[in-house]
Amino acid sequence: MSNVDQCQVRQEKLAVLAEAGPIYPNHLKPTHVFSEVLAENPSPEEIVEGRIYEVCGRIMTSRVMGKAAFFTLQDRSGQLQIYLRMNDVGEAAFGQVKDWDLGDIIYAKGHAFYTKMGELTLWISETTLLVKALRPLPDKFHGLVDQEVKYRQRYLDLIANEESRSVFKKRIKLIQIIRDFFVGQDYLEVETPMMQSIPGGAVARPFETHHNALNIPLYLRIAPELFLKRLVVGGFERVFEINRNFRNEGLSTRHNPEFTMLEFYQAYANYEDLMVLTEQLFKVIASELLATGQVEFNDQLIDLTQPIRRLRMDDAILQAHDQLSKEDLADIGALKSYIASLDIGTLETEHIEELQLYLFEETVESTLIQPTFITQYPSRTSPLARPSDADPKYADRFELFIAGQEIANGFSELNDPSIQAERFKEQVSKKQSGDHEAMYFDDDYIVALEHGLPPTAGQGIGIDRLAMILTGCTSIRDVIMFPTLRPKEHVEPSDSE
Incomplete structure (x- = not known):
């Protein structure tokens, strides 16, 4: 599906949501960021029993399977997986969940558990769509690689x-x-x-x-x-x-x-x-x-x-040009002749210190790695x-x-x-x-x-x-x-x- 078609479909989904009630709600707030959830539940043996977490994040991956779904969310601290079931959130809410898209921003509430694959996940009992993303995200497998878009649309790059x-x-x-x-x-x-x-x-x-x-x-x-x-x-x-x-x-x-x-x-x-x-x-x-x-x-x-390291400019020139003597470096005629032999252009000046600076900038600066x-x-x-x-x-x-x-x-x-x-x-x-x-x-x-x-x-x-x-x-x-x-x-x- 082209980007234009995807945008049209998302607009249609937003229109349906608007008919059902207010969109872009502003009253739900997270109690934790994802890194805090991870820190409090570092392993399957160290789950905080009974702790309810309220989180908000952007959907980065989605996997809907009949009456259940997994989503990976992203907030300022990182990523976290959530798990939803129709039996827990209700049929109406789960119907909306199936229409969520990558890039949507949601609120979710639930407790922590570890999946059979060993991934910390929140088992969600309540959820709400906060923002419908009307444009698709970059390809989730390859990320944003277009340099022009990365610079012009930095927000996509950061996402x-x-x-x-x-x-x-x-x-x-x-x-x-x-x-x-x-x-x-x-x-x-x-x-x-x-x-x-x-x-x-x-x-x-x-x-x-x-x-x-x-x-x-x-x-x-x-x-x-x-x-x-x-x-x-x-x-x-x-x-x-x-x-x-x-x-x-x-x-x-x-x-x-x-x-x-x-x-x-x-x-x-x-x-x-x-x-x-x-x-x-x-x-x-x-x-x-x-x-x-x-x-x-x-x-x-x-x-x-x-x-x-500390180095005088003239000493740096001599180290980089072992065929140039200290006497040549102090003689304007000899220095002009040497610069001309290097095919690095010329500088119109009768001040030898300016010629020294020119030679340094053109040939030595780039060699100073450490x-x-x-x-x-x-x-x-x-x-x-x-x-x-x-x-x-x-x-x-x-x-x-x-x-x-x-x-x-x-x-x-x-x-x-x-x-x-x-x-x-x-x-x-x-x-x-x-x-x-x-x-x-x-x-x-x-x-x-x-x-x-x-x-x-x-x-x-x-x-x-x-x-x-x-x-x-x-x-x-x-x-x-x-x-x-x-x-x-x-x-x-x-x-x-």
């Missing part, structure tokens, strides 16, 4: 696929672990504006909108950084925000225009302190979220229990970071890579207002030259710095990418409940539904 439910439960727990960790470190969780008159805190192209009453353009935030540092100026010396950011950029397996970041800032700390703190955070995440502290991602076993801190990024590409005292061409900054992906970016904050103003001017010049991702000049932020930002370190961690690694998902769409997709005029149910 049909335990694996998807597990991924999102793990993501939710990850955020809870992070929140508890920072609260335990005496950080304050704060909220900052999602609509900003000047987008800042990152090098990225923003989404633009318009405020009618004020008649001004507004931008969806690309990062909360500048507002969080304003709070540090105000005396909130340890702050964090689990925030939604928006960047008007391309789509890929690692990029979604709307994404979740953790950002945190600590006064009287530097980038090295944050590397230590990040190691502590990841050990907590590994112990609470992963059974062994290890996870398989893209056929690679990632170990989060070991100390995180957790690795890369340090000493060019100051020219780090407009908010403090220059290194040892060599101001480089910033006191690090990025954390896992499975070839950038997971975190942290640095000692630039708190000299005059240097920051010059950095903003350089960014404005780039924007005027056509760089849509360059920063704006934020006067108010400079004023805030002039009131005094304590020595501070800050960091951002990509929650979506971290969730990908911890769940073994290779596409960011698999860890975002409702990813951004190209719109369709009409989404037809897939043949697997």
